[in-house]
Amino acid sequence: MLFIPRRTLHTSRLTQQFRKAVEAEKKRRATPVKSSGEYRDFERAAAYSKLNQNAVKFPAESLNISEANLSSLNTLESGKLVSWPAPVQARLHHLGTYKPNQRHELFYKHYSLIRTSTVNMLEKMKLGKSLLLQGDSGVGKSSLLTQAHAAAMMQGWGCIHISRAEDLIDGSSDTVYNQKTKVWDQTMFSARLWKKVLKSNKELLADASKPETMTLQGIINVFKAQKLNVLITIDNINAFQYQPYAKNTDTENVPLYNNVLEVPNTLFKFFVNPTESVCLIGSQAGYFRDIALSGHPDAPKNHYDPELAAHFKNTDKINVTGFNKAEAETYAAYLHAAGVTEKPWDLLYQSGNGNPRTMLTTATNFAY
Numbered sequence: 001m002l003f004i005p006r007r008t009l010h011t012s013r014l015t016q017q018f019r020k021a022v023e024a025e026k027k028r029r030a031t032p033v034k035s036s037g038e039y040r041d042f043e044r045a046a047a048y049s050k051l052n053q054n055a056v057k058f059p060a061e062s063l064n065i066s067e068a069n070l071s072s073l074n075t076l077e078s079g080k081l082v083s084w085p086a087p088v089q090a091r092l093h094h095l096g097t098y099k100p101n102q103r104h105e106l107f108y109k110h111y112s113l114i115r116t117s118t119v120n121m122l123e124k125m126k127l128g129k130s131l132l133l134q135g136d137s138g139v140g141k142s143s144l145l146t147q148a149h150a151a152a153m154m155q156g157w158g159c160i161h162i163s164r165a166e167d168l169i170d171g172s173s174d175t176v177y178n179q180k181t182k183v184w185d186q187t188m189f190s191a192r193l194w195k196k197v198l199k200s201n202k203e204l205l206a207d208a209s210k211p212e213t214m215t216l217q218g219i220i221n222v223f224k225a226q227k228l229n230v231l232i233t234i235d236n237i238n239a240f241q242y243q244p245y246a247k248n249t250d251t252e253n254v255p256l257y258n259n260v261l262e263v264p265n266t267l268f269k270f271f272v273n274p275t276e277s278v279c280l281i282g283s284q285a286g287y288f289r290d291i292a293l294s295g296h297p298d299a300p301k302n303h304y305d306p307e308l309a310a311h312f313k314n315t316d317k318i319n320v321t322g323f324n325k326a327e328a329e330t331y332a333a334y335l336h337a338a339g340v341t342e343k344p345w346d347l348l349y350q351s352g353n354g355n356p357r358t359m360l361t362t363a364t365n366f367a368y
Contacts, residue, residue, distance in 0.1 A: 055108040056339030063330075063337055065111055070154045078119055079326040081111045081334060084150045091153055094200035095161045097146040097233075103360060107338050115140070115327055117320050118147050121281070124316055125151070125231075130274040132237070132312055133283040135320030138357030141283035144320065145233045148281055152231040157279075158201050158223040160216075160232045162193070165239040168263050171247030175261065184248070185262045190214045204228060216266045220278065230278045234267060237282040244305050259307065268311040322354025331356065335363050 060083065066072070068082040076082070084092065089110070092098065104110055117133075121144055124131055133141045149159050162168070173188035191214050198205060201223075208226055211218030223230045245255035258264045270280040323331060332345030341348070341363035352358025 049105060051105040055106060056337075057108045058337040060111075063111075063333055068112075068150070068154070073122065073151055073154065076114045076119060076122070078114055078116045079324075079330050080114050081330060082114060083109070083111050085154070088150050088153045091159070091200045092146060092149060094196065095149060095159055096163050096196060096200075097142070097149055097161050099142055099163070101357070102143070103364070106340050106364070111334065112143070112147055112150070113327060113331055113334070114147075115144075116324070117144055117318055120318055121148060122151055124318070125279055125281075128274060128276045128279060129316050130271050130280040131282070132271075132315050132317045133281065133320050134317055135283075135285065136322075136355065137285050138352075138355050139320050139322055140356045141285065141320050142235055143356070145235060145281060145283060148233060149231060152229075152279075156204070156228070158197075158204055158226075158228045158230045160193070160197055160219065160230060161200075162232075162234040162263075165234055165236045166243075168261060169239065169243055169246035169248075169258055175246075175248045175256065177250075178262070181262070183260050183262045183265050184250075184256060185213070185215055187214045189263060190216055190219065194219055216263045220266075224277065229276075231281070232267070232270070232278065233281045233283075235283050236285065238284045240264060240308055241284075241305060244308070271311045271315050272313075322352065323349070323356060323359070324354065325349065328354050328359065331359065332363075335360075340364060 060066075063081055065081045065083060068076070068084060072082075083089075098104055098110075117140070121131060121133070125148065133144055135141055145161070149161065152159055167173070168186065168189065173186055173192075175184040175186055177183075178185045190211075193216070194211060194214065197219055204226065205222065208222050211222050220230055220232075240258045243258075245257055246261060248256050248261070250256055259268060267280065267282075270278055271282070274280065322328075328349040329345045332341075332343075332348050335341050335348070340360075343363060348359045348362055351362040
């Protein structure tokens with residue numbers, strides 16, 4: 001018979017009791033979890049809240065703000081604030097062009113600042129050219145994509161927006177090899193995209209059938225069947241530069257190169273061969289954006305990928321910089337009227353050399 005000292009049992013019980021007490025204390029101090037089990041940081045929670053209902057209201061006339069319409073698209077002036085028609089504004093929200101870090105919850109009503117880059121972009125859109133918006137982080141490339149969609153909607157175009165290029169290569173959606181097209185279909189991602197497209201283009205697609213194949217090309221074909229022009233935008237396209245190979249793998253567990261995935265493959269084709277009925281606009285940031293397109297003899301693959309660069313060889317580029325002084329002054333007046341800040345416009349302008357995001361962060365005194 002095995003003899004176990006009572007002291008050992010006593011110590012074991014004390015240890016277990018201590019551990020239980022520690023675990024209970026950890027649970028007590030932890031942040032409460034929602035019923036869904038999901039944690040959200042304040043930035044995302046605020047963006048999807050109704051905090052804007054408590055924001056300061058001011059008359060649009062005080063800043064000479066007018067509502068944009070189809071006839072005024074050709075006469076938009078840089079440095080002027082405009083509002084989008086209510087139906088367009090609703091479609092933009094459904095499309096997902098607004099981002100949490102743009103802080104729209106600070107404003108009772110959203111107004112859009114027309115910039116020199118806006119006018120340049122809309123002119124090139126008329127020519128049916130695919131575009132690449134290049135610039136530092138926070139200069140307003142995503143806002144330009146929103147303006148492009150607003151203009152397209154007022155002209156009766158169909159709209160497709162991919163808000164994060166990273167979602168195409170981070171392995172979060174499945175891939176299935178298509179023997180016919182020789183690329184890997186991203187059915188799960190395309191199904192989510194189709195739901196968003198259907199909601200944001202509800203009236204245009206009221207009589208449309210579902211895509212024959214749940215792919216990006218299949219979604220585009222739905223618009224073509226309705227004889228509609230289509231604007232496709234993709235934000236942060238430099239994700240393909242930093243991560244040439246997706247986290248998805250083939251049947252031999254080898255990572256898939258981004259160009260063999262159906263959605264990136266379809267996008268790259270339109271960048272190479274733009275058509276009159278499909279306009280594609282991408283945004284590119286990052287320190288190595290120039291090297292990514294022109295190359296460098298010593299650049300590693302995640303800085304310069306010759307195959308990726310070839311897709312954008314004939315793509316028109318628009319260099320997006322910070323606000324000029326006139327734009328910064330208008331933006332500061334907007335912040336003042338909305339009660340966001342009382343700081344003078346020149347201080348806001350100097351804080352980030354006209355970078356819109358830095359100006360907003362300076363205006364609010366904190367970055368949440």
